[in-house]
Amino acid sequence: MIKNYYSPSTLDELLKIKNNTNGVVFSGGTDLFVKMRYGIIKPQTVIDTKKIKSAIKLENRKLIIPLNTTYTDLLEFLKKNKTNLFLEKIIKLIGSPMIRNRGTPIGNIANASPAGDFILATYLLNGNIIIKPTNRIIPIENFILGPSKIDLAQNEIIYAIEIDVKNNYKFFFEKVGKRNAMIISIASIAVLLKENNGKIEDISICFGSVSPTILRDKNIESKIIGEEFSIELFKYLANEFEKLSKPINDVRASKSERKKLVYNLTIKAFYNLKNEVVSI
Amino acid sequence: MRIKFKLNGKEVTKEVEVHKRAIDFLRDDLKITSIKEGCGEGECGACTIIVNGKTVHSCLMLAVELDGKEIITLEGVEDSIKMAFVKAGAIQCGFCTPGFIISTKYLLDNNPTPSEEEIRDALEGNLCRCTGYIKIIEAVKIAAKGCENND
Ligand SMILES: Cc1cc2nc3c(=O)[nH]c(=O)nc-3n(C[C@H](O)[C@H](O)[C@H](O)COP(=O)(O)OP(=O)(O)OC[C@H]3O[C@@H](n4cnc5c(N)ncnc54)[C@H](O)[C@@H]3O)c2cc1C
Numbered sequence A: 001m002i003k004n005y006y007s008p009s010t011l012d013e014l015l016k017i018k019n020n021t022n023g024v025v026f027s028g029g030t031d032l033f034v035k036m037r038y039g040i041i042k043p044q045t046v047i048d049t050k051k052i053k054s055a056i057k058l059e060n061r062k063l064i065i066p067l068n069t070t071y072t073d074l075l076e077f078l079k080k081n082k083t084n085l086f087l088e089k090i091i092k093l094i095g096s097p098m099i100r101n102r103g104t105p106i107g108n109i110a111n112a113s114p115a116g117d118f119i120l121a122t123y124l125l126n127g128n129i130i131i132k133p134t135n136r137i138i139p140i141e142n143f144i145l146g147p148s149k150i151d152l153a154q155n156e157i158i159y160a161i162e163i164d165v166k167n168n169y170k171f172f173f174e175k176v177g178k179r180n181a182m183i184i185s186i187a188s189i190a191v192l193l194k195e196n197n198g199k200i201e202d203i204s205i206c207f208g209s210v211s212p213t214i215l216r217d218k219n220i221e222s223k224i225i226g227e228e229f230s231i232e233l234f235k236y237l238a239n240e241f242e243k244l245s246k247p248i249n250d251v252r253a254s255k256s257e258r259k260k261l262v263y264n265l266t267i268k269a270f271y272n273l274k275n276e277v278v279s280i
Numbered sequence B: 001m002r003i004k005f006k007l008n009g010k011e012v013t014k015e016v017e018v019h020k021r022a023i024d025f026l027r028d029d030l031k032i033t034s035i036k037e038g039c040g041e042g043e044c045g046a047c048t049i050i051v052n053g054k055t056v057h058s059c060l061m062l063a064v065e066l067d068g069k070e071i072i073t074l075e076g077v078e079d080s081i082k083m084a085f086v087k088a089g090a091i092q093c094g095f096c097t098p099g100f101i102i103s104t105k106y107l108l109d110n111n112p113t114p115s116e117e118e119i120r121d122a123l124e125g126n127l128c129r130c131t132g133y134i135k136i137i138e139a140v141k142i143a144a145k146g147c148e149n150n151d
């Protein structure tokens, strides 16, 4: 049962309380309260970050999303600044309006679920995690260590996520099986593509829920730069990612079904990207 | 902990234990029983309230978080929206209705002339076991028309 509740209004205060109490930090509570209900965690001390003022920033072709930014705040910012608008497709499928009004990208990352939709977006956009008080800046793929495991010390908190600004790309996102409070989606894919005269100029491909963490392979991506954007290429990719995926068996889908999904989603991505007009 | 907030426009000051969820505080201590607990984990939307202009789940929130906020519950929603639900016959057992009405208010406050798709998106976090949703969507359309006429 919660015995102590703190709601500091400055970052310094937050870090001091975190260091002294080792309480559980929370923002939207949309993961935390579900976990408490199921008795997965039983914190005595909680530290609410919401009184700390923060603002999203666009700097040097990076988007900096600080703590307490909700999905609703982020979407409003993207629309106002006409940047990374493809993220709307991911955000609109996270929970419901109420979840998006409270839930935060940072909470999603700290939760480290293999199905975390914003973790997927952060991998896709070469994200870095900015940590206080140590000022460590760590690439997302090094920060997420496994399901529910992150590289964060007891006295540290996530201060912000930094992701690439990418505009004029083609984008495909699909999530199979609707995600809810305790259950993760069966599989998801996101592809961000820049073409130049029918050839791949830049590409980023990520899968959710088909491995202990998000599946992305930068070697494969760099190997196919300059290749023709074709079904043959995507068949090759589909095969490679099917091999690379390490899904689990669970009640919603077997291992082999999930592997097949990786293949099929990659092929589907090709046909959708082919017909897509470049969005800003 | 002592908290102070505005509930449907009226100042409330009250002592509350820090472990108490917002839904338990509002229902048990303040007797706002229009707030329903369906699932207790963010799935059904029956516990939806408006906090500083945004819909949230009162089952995934502590009461102490209400401190300094402006809260709207069913009791603070304009009659025109409630009447639209009655007119459309969108209420059967009524358990889900307060949550749907709160989501409708949030939608219409931000978008007074929603399309059918926007209505469906706005209600995606509210579950109803009885009506099959068609009459609920009808109710929101009637409510939207009502708002237009008032303007
Ligand atoms: C009904 C329902 C549907 C959902 N649907 C989806 C979905 O479709 N896709 C999806 O990805 N997720 C979904 N979720 C999960 C959840 O909403 C998201 O993961 C959300 O982004 C969590 O953010 P939060 O701010 O609410 O996190 P919180 O619950 O506040 O925190 C989550 C974790 O992060 C830690 N934390 C929070 N802030 C910090 C910080 N600054 N530094 C370090 N650690 C921190 C907390 O201690 C906790 O362990 C759903 C949840 C529910 C209840």
Ligand code: FES
Pocket (backbone or CB within 6 Å): B036, B037, B038, B039, B040, B041, B042, B043, B044, B045, B046, B047, B048, B057, B058, B059, B060
């Ligand atoms: S009771 Fe809160 S969402 Fe169901």
Ligand code: FES
Pocket (backbone or CB within 6 Å): B090, B091, B092, B093, B094, B095, B096, B097, B127, B128, B129, B130, B131
């Ligand atoms: S009217 Fe019964 S749940 Fe909606």
